[in-house]
Structure formats: structure tokens, C-alpha cells
Amino acid sequence: MNKEIKRIIVVLTAICILFISLVAYLSYFQIFKAESIKMNSYNKRLWINEERILRGSIIDRNGKILAYSEKAGEGYSRYYNYGNLYSHIIGYSYREYGKAGLELKYNNALLNINESTPLNELKNIVAPSTEGNTLKLTIDHHLQEYTRNQLKGRKGSIVTMNPKTGEIYSMVSLPDFNPSTLRENWRDIVEDVDSPFLNRATSGLYVPGSVFKVLTTVAAIETTDLDRNYECTGSTTIDGYTLKDYGGKGHGRLNLEEALVKSCNTYFADKGLAIGKDKLGEVADRFMINQEIPFDLPTKKSTFPYKEKMGKTDIAAASIGQGKVLVTPLNMAMIASAIGNKGEIVKPILVKEVISPQGKVIKINEVRVISKATSIFTANEVKNMMVESVKRGTSSKAAIKNIRVAGKTGTAQNPSGKDHAWFIGFAPADDPKIAIAVVLEEEGSTGGAAAAPLARNIIIEALNTIE
Amino acid sequence: MLNRRINYRVPRNLLVLFELIALLLLFIYHKGNLDRFTIISGLSLIFIIYISNFLLLRLSSGDNYIFLIVTMLISIGVIMIYRINPLLGMKQLIWLGIGIALFFITYFIVKRIEGWEKWINVYVILSILLFILTLLLGSRTRGSINWISIGRFSFQPSEIIKILMIFIISSYYTNYERYKKVKYGSYYLIGIMYLFIGFLFLQKDLGTVLIFYTVFLGLQFIYEENRRLVLYNILFFLVSGLIGYLVFPHVQIRFEAWIDPWKYIDNKGYQITQSLFAIASGGFFGTGIGLGHPDFIPEVHTDFIFSAICEEMGIFTGMAIIMLFMILVYRGFKIAINQGNKFFRIVALGISILFGIQSFIILGGVLNVIPLTGITIPFVSYGGSSILSSFIALGILQVASEDLDYGEEKYEQGN
Numbered sequence: 074m075n076k077e078i079k080r081i082i083v084v085l086t087a088i089c090i091l092f093i094s095l096v097a098y099l100s101y102f103q104i105f106k107a108e109s110i111k112m113n114s115y116n117k118r119l120w121i122n123e124e125r126i127l128r129g130s131i132i133d134r135n136g137k138i139l140a141y142s143e144k145a146g147e148g149y150s151r152y153y154n155y156g157n158l159y160s161h162i163i164g165y166s167y168r169e170y171g172k173a174g175l176e177l178k179y180n181n182a183l184l185n186i187n188e189s190t191p192l193n194e195l196k197n198i199v200a201p202s203t204e205g206n207t208l209k210l211t212i213d214h215h216l217q218e219y220t221r222n223q224l225k226g227r228k229g230s231i232v233t234m235n236p237k238t239g240e241i242y243s244m245v246s247l248p249d250f251n252p253s254t255l256r257e258n259w260r261d262i263v264e265d266v267d268s269p270f271l272n273r274a275t276s277g278l279y280v281p282g283s284v285f286k287v288l289t290t291v292a293a294i295e296t297t298d299l300d301r302n303y304e305c306t307g308s309t310t311i312d313g314y315t316l317k318d319y320g321g322k323g324h325g326r327l328n329l330e331e332a333l334v335k336s337c338n339t340y341f342a343d344k345g346l347a348i349g350k351d352k353l354g355e356v357a358d359r360f361m362i363n364q365e366i367p368f369d370l371p372t373k374k375s376t377f378p379y380k381e382k383m384g385k386t387d388i389a390a391a392s393i394g395q396g397k398v399l400v401t402p403l404n405m406a407m408i409a410s411a412i413g414n415k416g417e418i419v420k421p422i423l424v425k426e427v428i429s430p431q432g433k434v435i436k437i438n439e440v441r442v443i444s445k446a447t448s449i450f451t452a453n454e455v456k457n458m459m460v461e462s463v464k465r466g467t468s469s470k471a472a473i474k475n476i477r478v479a480g481k482t483g484t485a486q487n488p489s490g491k492d493h494a495w496f497i498g499f500a501p502a503d504d505p506k507i508a509i510a511v512v513l514e515e516e517g518s519t520g521g522a523a524a525a526p527l528a529r530n531i532i533i534e535a536l537n538t539i540e
Numbered sequence: 541m542l543n544r545r546i547n548y549r550v551p552r553n554l555l556v557l558f559e560l561i562a563l564l565l566l567f568i569y570h571k572g573n574l575d576r577f578t579i580i581s582g583l584s585l586i587f588i589i590y591i592s593n594f595l596l597l598r599l600s601s602g603d604n605y606i607f608l609i610v611t612m613l614i615s616i617g618v619i620m621i622y623r624i625n626p627l628l629g630m631k632q633l634i635w636l637g638i639g640i641a642l643f644f645i646t647y648f649i650v651k652r653i654e655g656w657e658k659w660i661n662v663y664v665i666l667s668i669l670l671f672i673l674t675l676l677l678g679s680r681t682r683g684s685i686n687w688i689s690i691g692r693f694s695f696q697p698s699e700i701i702k703i704l705m706i707f708i709i710s711s712y713y714t715n716y717e718r719y720k721k722v723k724y725g726s727y728y729l730i731g732i733m734y735l736f737i738g739f740l741f742l743q744k745d746l747g748t749v750l751i752f753y754t755v756f757l758g759l760q761f762i763y764e765e766n767r768r769l770v771l772y773n774i775l776f777f778l779v780s781g782l783i784g785y786l787v788f789p790h791v792q793i794r795f796e797a798w799i800d801p802w803k804y805i806d807n808k809g810y811q812i813t814q815s816l817f818a819i820a821s822g823g824f825f826g827t828g829i830g831l832g833h834p835d836f837i838p839e840v841h842t843d844f845i846f847s848a849i850c851e852e853m854g855i856f857t858g859m860a861i862i863m864l865f866m867i868l869v870y871r872g873f874k875i876a877i878n879q880g881n882k883f884f885r886i887v888a889l890g891i892s893i894l895f896g897i898q899s900f901i902i903l904g905g906v907l908n909v910i911p912l913t914g915i916t917i918p919f920v921s922y923g924g925s926s927i928l929s930s931f932i933a934l935g936i937l938q939v940a941s942e943d944l945d946y947g948e949e950k951y952e953q954g955n
Contacts, residue, residue, distance in 0.1 A: 078877060080762040081889065085873045088896040092866040095900065096859050098909055099819075103855050107820035115805050116817040117836050 114171055123168070124148045129183040129205030131163055131175065133214040134240075134425060139163060140176075142205075155214075156251040158221055161272035162212065162244060162370070162423065165252035170259060173270075175208060175424065178369055182206045182427050182436070204430040211240035211425045219534045221245045223527045228514040229493075230273040230402040233531060236410030236499055236508040238440045239419035242535060244403075246273035275366075276373040278399040279512050282485030283336045283467075283520065284495045285394025287408060287455060290333050292348050292356040294451045299347055301329045309339040314386045316342050316393075319484070319519075333458045334466035336482065338393045345392020346385060353391065354379025359446045360408050361418060362400065367443065369423040375400040395486060406510035409497040411444075412459065413479065413505035416452035418444040460502045468498065470525035473533055477502035480528065482520030491517035496524035500532050507535045551608055552593050555615065559586050562619045562829060569623065569830025578626065581633055585618055592640050600647070602941030603875055607643075609868045610919050610934055613861065614927075617920035620849050621841050623829055628841055628922055635924045639931035646935030651942070657883040660711035663704045664732055670697040670704075671739040678743065698740065698748045699929035703936070705752060706759075706890035708732060713763040714883040726766055730773070737780070746784065746791060747913030751898050753777055758893040759886060798911035811837065815844050815906045818851040819858070826854030841922040843914050846906050861920065862903060869896040875941040888940040891933045894918075 112119070127149055128142040140163050142149045151166055153159065164174015172180060180186075183205045220231050220243040233242045250262045250269040262269050271277060293299055307323035309316050316338060318324065324337045332340035345353060354377055358364060362375040377391060377398045390396030403421060411418045420441045427436035446452075459479035462468040468480035480498030487493055494516040499508035509531060511524040563582040589611045596607050614636060622629025650656070674697045677688045687694045712719065712729045719725035733756050740749045757773055764770055785791050793808050801809030801816070814837040821832060834840050834848030841848075850858040872892025879885040895918050902921075905912035916926040 077762060081873060081877060084758050084762060084889075084893065085870065088869050088893065088900070089866055091900045091904075092862050092869075092896070095862050095903055095907065095909065098907060099850075099855055099858055099862070102819065102907065103824060107823070110816055110820040113802075113813075113817070115813065116821070118817065118821055118833050121833065 120168065126184045127204045129207045131208045133210050133212045137214045153252045156253055157249045158217060160249040160252055161246045165255055167255060170255060174370060179208055179424065207428040208424050209426040209428055211422055213242045213539055215538055216535055217243040220531055223530055228267065229512045230277060231511045232274050232402050232406040233507055233509045233535060234406050234410060234421060236413040236505045239421045241421055241423050242539060244274045272370065274402045275368065275370050277401060278373055279493055280485040280487045281394035281398055281400045282483035282495055283394055284405060284481050284483035284497045285398055286333060286341050287481050288356055288360055289341050289345055289392045290329060290455050290458065291447050291451055292353050293329055293344050294454055296348050296352060299344065303327050303340045303343055305337050305339050309342060311389045312385045316389060330458045330461060334462045336467045341392045342389035346388055350379045350383050350388045359444055360411060361404055361444060366404060368421055372403065373401055375404045394483060402510045402512050405497050406508055409499050409510060410508040411446040412452050412455050413499035413508055415449040416447040417442045418446050456502055467521040468525050470521055471496060471498060471529045473529060476500055482525055484519040489515045491515040494518050494523035495520040496528045498528055507532055555612055556586055556590055559615050565829040566619060566623055581630055585633060588637055588640060589615060600938055600942060602938055603871055606868060606871050606937060609864050613864055613919040616849060617845060620845055621922045624834060624841050624848060632922050635927045639927045642928055643931040643935040646932045647938050650936050650939045657711045657714040660708055663708045667701045667704045670701055673697060674743060696925040698745060699925040702894060703929060703933055705736065706887055709756060709759050709890060710883050710886035713886055730769060744788060747901060747915035750901055750913060754897045755890055755893050759890055794911045798908060801908060812908050812912055815847040816908060818847040822851040822854050824855045826852050828852060842916055843902060844906055845921045846903055846917060865896060865899045872937060879940055881944045884940040884944060888937055891937045
């Protein structure tokens with residue numbers, strides 16, 4: 074081969090390398106980068122539907138309009154009728170700030186956009202839709218308002234739901250924000266140290282304290298060879314660490330029921346050690362702790378890291394809901410529901426139906442059991458104990474005349490120094506219509522004193538007004 | 541004979557099939573105003589391309605693939621331009637007709653006339669005249685002066701000068717022995733090239749500078765015996781690139797937009813990010829013709845046609861375009877290696893490098909692999925000057941692919 078041909082081949086190779094690198098880059102771009110680039114809010118393709126489609130309304134379970142859109146000049150304006158009340162449920166939809174809550178999750182339904190298949194695209198060209206679908210929520214507007222009023226002035230969250238169907242009746246997280254005035258207040262909200270954007274109900278991770286004893290009780294019942302008796306002296310020492318009961322007084326001789334009714338820490342710490350972390354963890358898993366909760370809003374996983382190395386003190390602390398255990402209020406409401414619902418956990422739902430502009434129901438969220446948390450017998454036994462807790466134990470402030478209420482309080486120590494006040498429960502105990510989880514963040518008071526009365530009020534209101 | 545027929549017929553028919561399917565989708569998209577106009581345009585596209593491929597097979601004994609590749613490219617281009625703007629698509633179709641006519645005319649003229657390697661001075665003077673004309677009459681678009689308007693028509697003289705430049709380089713190296721004997725003769729070519737590049741700098745047409753420079757460097761690398769000159773040329777390029785960056789603000793803008801387009805998404809990076817959105821939205825198979833939003837990209841029918849194609853016809857079609865250019869370049873180089881006539885050998889190389897590098901610069905630009913320079917994709921982008929000059933170049937390449945008997949003795953001399 075002469076020099077000329079050799080050099081020609083060098084140049085050809087160089088050009089081919091350039092082209093092949095383009096093909097390689099194009100593949101790399103498509104596989105690794107395209108997805109995030111496509112979702113950039115500057116991509117007008119994401120907004121093109123926004124400008125020509127009337128975004129659907131959002132209504133409560135009784136048809137009350139909570140959010141709607143109206144024509145305003147060229148495009149459409151979004152109105153939120155109840156300001157702060159639905160900040161964490163409905164969220165917001167702004168071009169400059171993006172979307173949150175159901176506005177984000179159900180964006181396609183609200184704009185009536187089908188999945189982008191060529192066939193659907195073709196349909197859109199032939200008969201473009203101009204009006205989005207309506208979302209019908211499971212929320213009861215009156216109860217939502219009532220719940221928020223109960224929590225007002227505090228930090229924390231309350232979730233109420235139907236234990237059998239998973240329908241969320243009300244879900245409040247404070248502090249919240251007003252989606253109608255987001256433009257004016259954006260800076261303040263973003264910089265607020267109390268993070269008003271955080272939906273505490275689904276994403277707030279709290280130390281559960283004694284409400285977690287419900288799960289320890291389930292584990293204790295399932296551990297058939299466990300000795301359920303214990304002599305409480307008011308404190309116990311594990312690995313050199315002394316664990317005390319509330320007030321430091323001994324409860325004397327206790328069985329499982331008495332221990333739960335009186336919320337005896339030393340009892341559960343001792344039995345938790347006997348049950349072992351793996352059994353405890355397995356029960357927690359069935360109650361959706363460490364699990365992704367399928368929901369219409371983003372959720373955080375509650376955690377109980379039993380698969381990691383845990384010392385005796387860690388296990389004892391976890392048995393009474395302290396230490397490394399963290400839960401979300403939604404998860405606790407589901408745990409209460411499971412005890413009331415024969416041990417079955419149903420998928421929590423927030424959007425009942427998606428209704429087309431023509432009034433046709435195009436999607437229904439049906440009841441779905443997502444976990445068989447425990448047996449009907451165990452659930453029944455725990456329920457009776459929780460009823461006793463309300464009748465004569467720490468939960469007595471949740472008691473309602475003529476109605477059997479099942480409940481459990483919690484007073485959770487946390488790094489802030491001020492305890493979280495908890496209450497979980499359901500009523501009526503034998504045929505529950507409502508389950509509830511209340512957490513008052515850094516309340517500095519006990520669950521029995523602070524959280525139980527709120528739960529009582531809300532349960533009464535719910536039983537009187539819903540259906 | 542039968543074998544040969546199958547070889548050429550099959551791709552030609554596949555091309556018709558591709559055009560039919562694409563046009564069908566186009567009709568569905570234009571459902572609202574499906575008129576005779578659209579149907580006639582579509583049919584004439586298929587007809588022109590089929591007939592010219594058929595004719596060429598009869599006329600030319602040379603390479604039959606390069607024209608086929610180019611007609612595939614131009615079909616994709618015309619259909620996409622028509623989808624973006626039917627009026628421009630119609631105009632592009634007319635340019636395509638003129639371009640193909642010009643291809644055949646060029647083919648006959650270049651083949652009939654002998655002695656192309658002797659007129660280097662004519663090419664140089666013609667180029668300089670065109671440059672001066674551009675500077676005097678040129679109109680400014682997007683920072684560069686590169687268009688001359690005559691009545692309703694406007695054209696880009698640099699498109700013609702590209703071909704003249706290849707002829708200059710080819711004549712020079714064909715008569716290399718003679719220039720070497722003259723004092724400073726070996727600097728003659730480099731002087732002319734830098735003069736051209738200087739003119740282009742004055743026009744601020746940096747994309748074209750890059751093309752001129754690369755074609756020159758490629759041919760110089762193959763034929764220059766004084767290897768130091770090649771090295772100097774590369775150094776000169778780096779220095780002039782640096783000077784260009786420091787002197788011209790619009791070079792700096794392009795460069796910054798290349799480094800991080802997302803930071804300047806509202807201004808400098810707008811075009812390139814819109815292009816990336818389009819490519820990202822298409823996926824491997826595209827949204828389908830008429831179902832994407834390539835109209836969001838400014839200049840989509842010229843510089844950014846590739847992004848539109850990627851969005852609606854998919855990344856796979858984008859890759860196909862890149863591969864088609866690669867095959868075109870490969871065929872061009874193969875033609876050169878087989879050509880006995882030294883002048884046409886160099887011309888074939890020059891034209892192949894031109895097609896290759898021009899498409900790489902703009903494809904790499906819209907993908908943000910290299911800084912964006914506003915030039916057209918040969919045969920694919922909208923634009924009369926670009927289509928015509930590309931077809932002239934292709935016509936010359938077609939001649940170069942044939943056995944040119946009058947070149948034998950020069951081949952011996954050249955080596």
C-alpha cells in the first residue's frame with residue numbers, strides 16, 4: 074500500500090469515528106438523559122395541554138367543589154376555594170412553581186390526557202378534548218374543616234379513615250400554606266423552619282412512643298409460649314441502662330391486657346426482649362412498617378430497622394416505640410384500622426372516582442386488601458384490650474357515652490425535649506366506622522391528656538355527620 | 541445481469557415504499573385540508589426520485605449508490621419540511637427538482653470538458669470576486685453576513701466557493717511538482733486558503749470557516765509532502781480559534797451555551813435546549829409524523845431539522861441519517877481510491893470530506909456534542925443554495941466514480 078492510500082484511510086477512519094461517536098452519544102442520550110430532560114419545566118410540550126384544556130374540578134365525597142378552573146384571557150386560572158384547608162391534599166398547580174399533591178399525581182386525569190400512545194395521539198388530533206376530568210375525593214369537607222379546627226394552633230397531623238374501605242375522611246397537617254396566594258408567599262413558605270410544604274400525615278416521620286405497643290401486643294399474642302405475666306416495680310435495668318415507667322411508679326403484677334391498659338413500659342420492654350427483634354420486625358412489616366404504602370400522594374416509609382444489628386437496649390426501646398422506630402401518621406391510622414378490620418390492612422384511598430366531563434365515571438379506586446396483618450382472633454383480642462384502655466386506662470379521655478371506643482395513647486420522647494402526644498383508635502369497636510391517628514408534634518404533654526380529647530371530638534363529629 | 545438488477549432495484553423500491561408510508565402519515569396529519577396540492581407534491585416527489593435513480597443507472601457507469609443514499613436523505617428532509625410548513629416543503633420540492641437537473645447538467649459538463657486541473661487561477665479569481673461581492677452586497681442574518689439578495693432570490697456565495705475551493709486544492713496538488721520548483725511555491729496554497737478563511741472571518745461565518753479549514757486540512761494531510769506545513773496549519777487553527785473566541789462576542793456566547801445550555805435556558809441556550817427537548821421527547825421510535833412539536837424550535841427547518849426528525853421519526857431515524865452520511869463518505873473515499881485520474885481523485889476526497897464534516901458539525905451541534913454553528917445539513921435541511929451546491933458536488937462525485945481514460949498518464953506522473 075502506498076503512502077497516499079494509507080493517509081486516505083487514516084482520514085476516512087477519523088471521519089467514521091466522528092460519526093460512530095455521534096450514534097453512540099445519541100444512544101447514551103436517549104437511555105440515560107432523555108427522561109430527565111423531557112420533564113424540565115421549560116419543555117413547552119408539558120404545558121401545551123395546560124393552555125387549551127379546562128383543568129378538571131376537584132370535589133369532596135358529597136360533591137362540594139374544592140378546586141376549579143375558569144377561563145381567564147388566553148389561558149385558564151386555577152381557584153382553590155378553601156385556601157389552607159387542602160394545601161397538602163390538593164396541592165397546587167403553577168407554571169412557575171410546578172405542581173404538588175393531587176394536582177401533580179392526577180395531572181393527566183385532570184387534563185384528560187391519555188397515555189401517549191400513537192393511537193391516543195391520533196385520537197387527540199381527530200377529536201381533541203377541551204375539558205379535563207373531575208376528581209371526586211373520599212374527603213368529607215365538613216370533617217376536614219372540623220379536624221383542622223381541632224388541630225389549629227398546634228404542629229402535627231390528624232388522619233381519619235374508614236377502616237374497612239380505606240377511604241380517607243380527613244387528613245390535616247399543620248403548619249400548612251395557602252395555595253391561592255402561593256405567588257405572594259413563596260419565599261416565606263420555602264424559608265419557614267417549620268416546613269409548611271411537608272405533608273406530615275404521609276411524609277412526617279415521628280417517634281411513635283406507646284402507640285407502638287399495639288404491635289408489640291400483637292407479637293406477644295402470636296408468640297404462644299410467652300409468659301404473659303410480669304411483676305412491675307416501676308423500673309427495669311437492661312444492659313446497665315435503666316428504663317422507667319411514666320411517673321416512676323410500679324404497676325405491680327400484670328398480664329398483657331393490664332399492661333396495655335396501663336401502658337406499662339417495663340412490661341413491654343421485658344416481653345419485647347423475650348419475643349425477639351425478628352418476630353417484632355416481622356409483625357411490623359405486616360403492618361406496613363418498612364413497606365412502601367401505595368397511596369394517591371407520595372408517602373415516606375415508616376422504619377423499624379430490625380435487620381440491622383440491635384443491642385438489648387435498642388430492642389427494649391423499640392418494643393415501647395422509642396429508639397430507632399419512626400412512623401408516619403397515615404401508617405398509624407392504617408394500623409388502628411387493621412385492628413378494627415379483623416386484622417386486614419386495606420389500601421388507603423384519597424380519590425374515590427375520576428369523572429369525565431360527560432359525567433361518566435371512568436375510574437373507581439376499589440377496596441383492596443394490601444396486607445393480612447394478623448389473624449382475626451389476634452385482632453379481636455387486641456381490640457378488646459384497646460377498648461379497656463379507653464374504658465379505664467390511659468385513653469380514658471377518648472371515651473364516648475354509649476359507644477365502645479378502642480384506643481391507645483402514646484407519649485413519645487424525642488430529641489427536641491418536648492414529647493409528641495399520640496392517639497390512635499377506632500369506633501364503634503365492634504363495627505368500626507372510623508379510625509383515627511392523632512399526633513401533636515412537640516406538644517410537651519401526654520397522649521392521654523392532649524391527643525385523646527381531640528380524637529374523641531372528631532370521632533363524635535364523624536359518627537354524627539358521615540352517612 | 542440479473543444479479544446487478546436486483547442489487548439496484550431493491551433499495552430503489554424500498555425508497556418508494558418509505559416515501560409512500562411517510563406521505564400517508566402526512567396526509568393523515570393534514571386531514572383537515574387534504575387537497576390536490578398535497579397529493580401532487582407527494583406524487584411528484586416519488587416520481588422525480590424514482591425516475592432520476594432509474595435514469596442514472598442507464599447513464600452512468602460509475603457508482604450507483606451515492607445518488608440513492610442522497611435521495612433517501614432528501615426524501616426524509618422534504619417530508620419533514622413539508623410537515624413543518626407545507627409552503628416551504630413545496631419550495632424545497634422545487635429546489636429538489638432544480639437540484640437534480642443541476643446534478644445531471646454538472647455530470648455532463650464536467651465529464652465532457654477536459655483540463656479542469658489547469659484553471660486554478662480562474663477558480664481563485666472567481667472565489668475572491670464572490671467574497672468581495674458578499675461583503676459589498678451581503679445582508680446580515682444572525683450576526684453573519686453571508687447572503688446576497690438579487691430580486692426575490694437570495695443565495696449564499698460561500699456554498700459555491702466551497703466547491704471552487706476543492707477544485708483549487710485539487711489543481712494545486714495535481715500540479716504539485718511544478719509548484720514545488722517555484723520559490724515560495726509551496727506556500728501558494730496555504731496563502732490562498734488563509735485569505736479565504738480571512739474573508740469568512742470578516743463575514744463572521746464561523747461554521748463555514750470550520751468546514752473550509754477541515755477540508756483543507758484533510759487534503760493537506762494526505763498530499764502535502766512538507767509535513768511541517770500540516771503541523772503549522774493545526775497550530776494556526778488553534779491560535780485563530782482562540783483569537784476568534786476573544787474577538788467575537790457571538791463566538792463566546794455559542795461557547796458558553798455549549799458548556800452549560802441549561803444555565804442560559806432563557807437566552808443563549810434557548811435554541812439548543814429546545815433542540816434537546818425535541819430529541820428527548822421522541823424516544824427511539826418517535827412520536828409519529830405530525831404528532832410532535834418541532835415547531836417549538838427556532839430555525840427548525842434549516843439548522844435544526846435533525847431535531848425535528850428525531851422527535852417525530854425517532855432516534856433510530858436520526859441514527860439512520862448519521863449512518864447514511866457515513867456510507868456516503870465511505871463510498872466517496874472508495875471512489876477516490878479507485879480513480880486513476882489524480883485531479884478527480886483529490887476532488888472526490890474533498891467532496892466526501894465536505895459532506896462528512898459539514899453534516900458532523902451541524903449534527904454534533906444540535907446534539908450539543910460540539911458548539912453550535914449555524915450551517916445546514918447537506919441534502920436534508922431547507923435551503924436553495926445548500927441543495928443546489930450539494931447536488932453540483934454530487935454530480936462531480938458521480939463523474940469521479942467513472943473510469944476516466946484521459947487520466948492514465950497523469951496517474952503515473954503523480955506517483
